[in-house]
Amino acid sequence: MPDKKEDIRIGVFLCHCGSNIAGYLDMEKLEEFSRKLPHVTFVQRNLYTCSEGGINEIKKGIEEQDLNRVVVASCTPRTHEPLFRSSCGEAGLNPYLFEMVNIRDQCSWVHMQEKEAGTTKAKDLIRMGVAKAALLEPQEPIMSKVHCRALVIGGGMAGMTASTALANRGYEVVLVEKEESLGGMLNSLHLIGPTMTDARALVQEKIDAITTHPKITVFTNAKVTEARGFIGKYDVDITTPSGVTTIDIGVIVVATGGRALVPEGLYGYDGKRVVTQLEMEELLRKGLDKGIENVVIIQCVGSRNEERPYCSRICCQTAVKNAMLIREQVPGAKVSILYRDMQMYGVENEEMFRDSKARGIRYINYDPANPPRVEEDRVHVYHPLFGRDMDLPADMVVLSTPVVSAEDAEEISQLLRVPIDENGFFLEGHVKLKPLDFATDGVFLAGSARFPANIRETVAQGLGAASRASIPLSKGSVVVEPIISVLADEDACRGCGLCVALCPYGALEIRTTDKGRKVHVIDVACKGCGVCAATCYQHALTINSFTDRQIGAQIEAFLD
Amino acid sequence: MCTGRLDPALVAKAFKGGIDGILVVGCYFGDCHYITGNHQAKARIDMTRRLFRFIGLNQERLSFRQCSSGEASVFVELVSEFDEKIRDLGPLGGDGDQVKAPGIFQKLKAAEAVLAGEKIRWVIGKRTPFLETGNMYGEIFTEHEFNRAIDMIIVEEMEVQEILMRLKQTASSVKDLAADLAIPPARVFRYITALKRKGMVALSKVAGRSPIFQMTDQEV
Numbered sequence: 001m002p003d004k005k006e007d008i009r010i011g012v013f014l015c016h017c018g019s020n021i022a023g024y025l026d027m028e029k030l031e032e033f034s035r036k037l038p039h040v041t042f043v044q045r046n047l048y049t050c051s052e053g054g055i056n057e058i059k060k061g062i063e064e065q066d067l068n069r070v071v072v073a074s075c076t077p078r079t080h081e082p083l084f085r086s087s088c089g090e091a092g093l094n095p096y097l098f099e100m101v102n103i104r105d106q107c108s109w110v111h112m113q114e115k116e117a118g119t120t121k122a123k124d125l126i127r128m129g130v131a132k133a134a135l136l137e138p139q140e141p142i143m144s145k146v147h148c149r150a151l152v153i154g155g156g157m158a159g160m161t162a163s164t165a166l167a168n169r170g171y172e173v174v175l176v177e178k179e180e181s182l183g184g185m186l187n188s189l190h191l192i193g194p195t196m197t198d199a200r201a202l203v204q205e206k207i208d209a210i211t212t213h214p215k216i217t218v219f220t221n222a223k224v225t226e227a228r229g230f231i232g233k234y235d236v237d238i239t240t241p242s243g244v245t246t247i248d249i250g251v252i253v254v255a256t257g258g259r260a261l262v263p264e265g266l267y268g269y270d271g272k273r274v275v276t277q278l279e280m281e282e283l284l285r286k287g288l289d290k291g292i293e294n295v296v297i298i299q300c301v302g303s304r305n306e307e308r309p310y311c312s313r314i315c316c317q318t319a320v321k322n323a324m325l326i327r328e329q330v331p332g333a334k335v336s337i338l339y340r341d342m343q344m345y346g347v348e349n350e351e352m353f354r355d356s357k358a359r360g361i362r363y364i365n366y367d368p369a370n371p372p373r374v375e376e377d378r379v380h381v382y383h384p385l386f387g388r389d390m391d392l393p394a395d396m397v398v399l400s401t402p403v404v405s406a407e408d409a410e411e412i413s414q415l416l417r418v419p420i421d422e423n424g425f426f427l428e429g430h431v432k433l434k435p436l437d438f439a440t441d442g443v444f445l446a447g448s449a450r451f452p453a454n455i456r457e458t459v460a461q462g463l464g465a466a467s468r469a470s471i472p473l474s475k476g477s478v479v480v481e482p483i484i485s486v487l488a489d490e491d492a493c494r495g496c497g498l499c500v501a502l503c504p505y506g507a508l509e510i511r512t513t514d515k516g517r518k519v520h521v522i523d524v525a526c527k528g529c530g531v532c533a534a535t536c537y538q539h540a541l542t543i544n545s546f547t548d549r550q551i552g553a554q555i556e557a558f559l560d
Numbered sequence: 561m562c563t564g565r566l567d568p569a570l571v572a573k574a575f576k577g578g579i580d581g582i583l584v585v586g587c588y589f590g591d592c593h594y595i596t597g598n599h600q601a602k603a604r605i606d607m608t609r610r611l612f613r614f615i616g617l618n619q620e621r622l623s624f625r626q627c628s629s630g631e632a633s634v635f636v637e638l639v640s641e642f643d644e645k646i647r648d649l650g651p652l653g654g655d656g657d658q659v660k661a662p663g664i665f666q667k668l669k670a671a672e673a674v675l676a677g678e679k680i681r682w683v684i685g686k687r688t689p690f691l692e693t694g695n696m697y698g699e700i701f702t703e704h705e706f707n708r709a710i711d712m713i714i715v716e717e718m719e720v721q722e723i724l725m726r727l728k729q730t731a732s733s734v735k736d737l738a739a740d741l742a743i744p745p746a747r748v749f750r751y752i753t754a755l756k757r758k759g760m761v762a763l764s765k766v767a768g769r770s771p772i773f774q775m776t777d778q779e780v
Contacts, residue, residue, distance in 0.1 A: 414590060421630035439593070483561075498685045504595035529594035530565025534604065537681040546561055551570055559577040 008134050011042040011067035012126065013058060015049035015074030017104055024108035026119045030073070033123050037130045042067055049074050050083060058084070059091035068093065069133040073101040073126050079433050094138035096482065096545060101129035124558055131557035135550045139482040144524045146232035146472050147250040148172060153224055153412065156184020157455055158447025159255035160206045161462025162469070166253075167215035169466075171473050174247055175210065175218045176238055178408070182207050182218065184257050185448075188278055190285040192455050193321030194348040199281075202455075219245075223408075227252070227415050230525065231442025232478045251442045251469045254426060255462065256412060258448035261302045261401040268374040274397040276301075277318050284322065288329045295326055296379040296394040298372055299339040303402035305368070310423055312402030312452040316343040319400045320353055323361045336362040336392055338372050338381055364390075403452035418443055425451050436465045441478065444469045483545050484526035485533060492540035493518045499532035499541060508532060562586075563624075564597025568608045569676035571622065576668040581621045581646035585638060588626050598626070603687050608675065610707065611714045615667040616659030618649055670721035677721075679713055719743050720751050724760070724775065731764040731774035 012034040016022035027045055034043045042065040046054040049072055061067050070093065072084050077100040085095035103122040111118030148171055152163045155177030163173045181187070183206075189199035210216050219238050226237035227249075234249040260278040263269045271279060277297075297319050303312050316339070323335045342363070344353040357363070365384055366372055372381040379392045405424030413420045418438040419427040426445045429437040436444055446465035447458040472478050485507070487493060495517025500508045507525035510517050519541065530543045542548060563586035571582055584605055586598035605624040612619045623642055627634040653661025674680055686695070687706065694700045701709070722741050726732060734752055738745040752773055755761035764774035 417593060417595060419587075419591060419593070419628060419630065421628070427628075427630050496682075498682060501689070502600065502685055504597065527594060529562040529597045531562065531594070531597050531600050534565055534567040534600070535681060535685045537676070537678040539676070543561070543565060546565060548567060548570065551567075552573060555570065555574045555577060555579075559574075559579065 006068070008039040008069060009041040009065070009067050010037075010039045010069040010071060010130055010133050011044070011058070011061045011065060012037070012040055012130065013049050013054070013061070013070070013072045013074075014043070014045045014126075015054070015072065015104075016045060016047050017075060017108075018048065021074070021104050021108045024112050024115060024118055025103065025122050026115060029119055030103075030122055030126065034073075034126055034130070037127060039069070039134045040130060041065060050080055055083070055087045058087050062088065062091040062093050068097060069136060070098045071101060071126070071129050071133050072098070073103045073122070073129065075104040076102050078439075079430055096139035097133075097136050099129045099133040099136060101125045127560065128554040128557045131553040132550045135547070135553055136545060139544050141482055142480040142484075142523050143477055144230075144232050144480050145477050146475065147234075147248045148473055148476065149174065149247070149249050150251050150253060150469055150473065151176065151224070151234070151236055151247070151249040152253045152255060154184065154255035154257055154447070154449065155179070155182035155218070155220070156255060156257040156447060157186050157206070157458045158257065158449070158453075158462040158465070159184070159253070160210055161459050162253045162255055162446055162466040163216055164206070164209050164213065165463050165466035166470060166473075167213050169470055169474075171215065171470065173213075173216045174236075174238070174249065175216055176222045176224055177218065177220045178223055180220055182210065182220070185259070185278075186455070188281055190281040191321070191325065193317055194352045196321075197455075200285075224412070224415060230480075230527070231440075231472060233524070234442075250473055251444065252416060253465050253469055254412060254416065254418070254438075254443065254445045254449055255447045255465070256406045256409060256449040258403040258405055258425075258452060259407070261308075261404045263302050263399050263401050266301055267298060267372070267397065267399055269399060273395070274374060274399065277315060277322060277398055277400045280322050280398050284325050284329065288326060290330055292326075292330050292333050292395045294393040295323075295333055295335045295396045295398065296372075296374075296392050297323060297335065297337045297398045297400060298374075298379070299337065299342075299400045300368070301399040301401045304340065308402060308404070308423065310402070311343060313343055313345075314452050314454045315400040315402060317349050317352070317454065319398070320344070320349075320356045320361070322398065324352070324356050324359060327359055327361070334360075334362070336364055336379075338364050338366045338379070340366065340368060364392075403448050406449065409449065416440070416443055418445075425449065436461060436468050442472060480524055481528070482523075483543065484523055484528045485521045485530070485541055485543055487519055487521060487540060488542045488547070489538070489540040490515065490518055492538040493536075494538055495519060496538075498537075499535050502531050502535055504529065504531065562592070562594040562597035563601035564594060566601055566604065567675075568604045569672050571605075571608055572668055572672035572675050575617065575621070575652060576665055576672055578652060580649070580652045581642065582623070583639065583642040584622075584624045585635065586624065586626055588628060591628060599688070603684055607680070607684050607710055607714075610710060611671055611674065611718070614711070614714050614718065615664070615671055616657060617652070617664055617667070618657045620645055621649065621652065621656075666725075667718075667722075670718055670725055673721045673724075674714070674717040677717060679717055680710075683710065683713060716751075719747065720755070723748065723751055724755070727761060727773060727775045731772045733767065733770035733772050735770055 031043050048054050070088050081100050085098050088098045089095040107118045107122040150166050150173050152159045152175045163175045167173045183203040186199050186203045222238050222240040225239040228235045232250050236247050236249045238245045268274050326335050344350050370382045372379050374397050379394045383390045409424045421427045426449050428435050429439040444465040446461035495510050497510050505525050507522045509520050511520045532541045533543050586601050592598040602624050609619040625638045649656030653664040690701045734748045738748045761773050762776050764772045
């Protein structure tokens with residue numbers, strides 16, 4: 001309980017976010033409104049509260065205005081709460097006496113066309129934030145040690161890169177691969193564009209670096225079957241045909257990759273005359289039949305449709321690369337690419353695309369409403385520019401199918417309690433600010449497990465994830481947010497154990513104290529979900545910074 | 561923080577304050593960031609909806625829906641759909657609800673106490689074992705049986721709270737309580753006897769041939 005006598009002085013900082021907020025809400029009205037709220041002694045508008053200038057203003061406010069609660073009304077706490085909290089801390093205010101109000105995502109962005117209604121909603125949210133802020137209590141962060149060992153799930157390019165990078169920094173790495181050998185999808189590739197690197201040689205080089213590295217332990221034919229714990233202290237069960245090994249792990253990198261869609265039932269796919277781009281790689285490696293005269297490549301097979309609405313990004317560059325390789329092996333062959341849109345991002349890919357046209361690769365646009373038809377010796381397509389149907393002779397048809405998520409993505413997502421999106425790809429913490437982290441601390445991701453990526457991107461992401469993962473490893477300890485369950489009223493607790501049975505993390509236990517049976521919170525294990533507080537009929541348990549009183553005050557403020 | 565933190569008593573508090581609808585959006589089952597928090601939330605919301613139906617508040621005003629953080633368009637659909645539904649229902653205690661204002665707010669006051677109380681929280685907390693692993697005698701209940709039990713508890717708990725609220729205002733006889741609250745006198749008598757045994761209610765005086773009961777000082 002806050003000391004009632006304490007003079008509560010709340011500072012409200014309203015962020016314009018450039019024009020992101022100020023362009024759509026009436027900031028002057030918000031300022032005027034905020035000044036009248038209870039306990040608010042200081043209000044300031046900033047162009048960017050998160051900029052160095054904005055942060056200094058917060059610090060100045062705390063020092064000069066003697067603020068003991070800070071409310072920032074700006075963007076999302078998912079990205080900026082840590083920054084504002086630590087700024088409060090630097091100015092000598094307990095970081096947990098800070099409250100954030102999201103008037104960008106929840107007001108200006110979603111009510112862009114309704115300035116007045118958006119402003120009213122922002123007022124409601126600010127009023128609620130201020131009401132809660134008045135009741136906030138200081139908290140102390142919880143320190144926890146980190147096992148200096150990383151687990152990398154998936155031995156493809158992303159996983160191998162991350163493992164080597166982590167091991168080279170001196171950390172123990174456990175690499176788990178479900179197949180018999182490392183390499184992943186790279187094992188099925190021939191030459192990698194746009195540099196035409198030999199995939200086999202690249203894989204071998206990577207595998208050699210891993211298997212000879214003293215810091216890396218490789219498990220093949222292996223699966224992670226259990227992961228208990230939290231950042232810094234995971235107990236992971238690795239199951240191989242020879243049994244289960246339990247290893248203590250500090251951080252986890254998910255690099256489970258993807259797989260190419262097998263287009264059963266599409267365009268007469270048979271794996272012989274009509275093959276996928278991945279099968280084409282194998283054929284190119286063996287050397288194509290020199291008698292081939294006409295090859296037709298069809299793009300977006302099984303992607304960008306209702307079932308799989310996303311663009312798999314890398315199939316266009318693969319198609320262009322393979323078209324050129326076909327021409328190289330069989331110089332007389334005619335190669336046509338039937339496409340919907342060409343996704344050739346990056347300077348070198350664009351160059352390769354132009355180059356391919358100069359070398360006589362033919363590009364024909366097709367309409368998904370009127371897709372090409374693969375017939376016995378030809379492909380029938382409507383040419384939108386000529387405005388008529390065309391028949392392209394075809395000894396071979398190559399289908400560019402998308403990369404889809406790994407079969408075990410869902411299983412791993414449940415195991416590690418990290419999200420996947422509607423297409424089965426793992427969902428990063430933030431698309432721009434935390435692209436290689438999960439929202440869950442201590443778990444990172446890289447490569448096609450996240451979204452279809454080419455080799456360069458996969459390598460970059462593997463290195464990036466290793467870099468992110470080495471932050472807690474190098475610190476040797478993590479600070480756990482104290483937004484967790486607490487036994488606020490020990491006398492009320494009857495030690496009934498209902499909360500213990502419901503806690504999803506095993507973070508509660510009953511201990512016998514001199515006051516009788518009482519619940520005890522294992523702070524580092526608690527994630528602060530709040531199930532116990534919503535269950536306790538004695539109202540003895542609560543969640544720091546989300547107490548019944550604070551939430552109740554927000555509800556009341558909303559109703560004001 | 562998780563939908564599992566949502567205390568049903570706070571839901572009643574919000575409605576009591578005049579909110580017209582509450583939409584709770586949680587993760588998909590099996591996809592909960594807090595493992596099973598959304599199961600807890602769903603069970604509590606379902607129970608609260610049953611209670612609302614009992615007190616004459618349109619249960620559509622409280623809804624538990626699911627979508628993932630990657631599904632913006634689904635979220636928009638859920639919110640728009642709910643918004644439309646609540647607009648159709650109109651303000652709380654109006655045409656959309658069986659019991660009208662201000663009566664509904666009295667009911668919600670009792671409901672808040674019921675939802676904060678021991679009995680209902682205990683039973684809802686034990687829902688999973690009751691349905692999956694059995695109670696301490698190894699009896700496993702069907703969802704239907706469990707809901708029937710919940711409904712019975714809701715009736716009893718609501719009636720007890722209404723009696724206590726009434727007694728808080730003024731001491732009263734069983735007969736008057738029964739007439740005022742439209743509860744059969746035999747049931748009121750049973751509740752009063754139980755409350756007396758718990759020391760929450762005491763005999764104040766005897767008026768004519770009717771004993772008059774009053775609240776004791778003990779906190780409920």
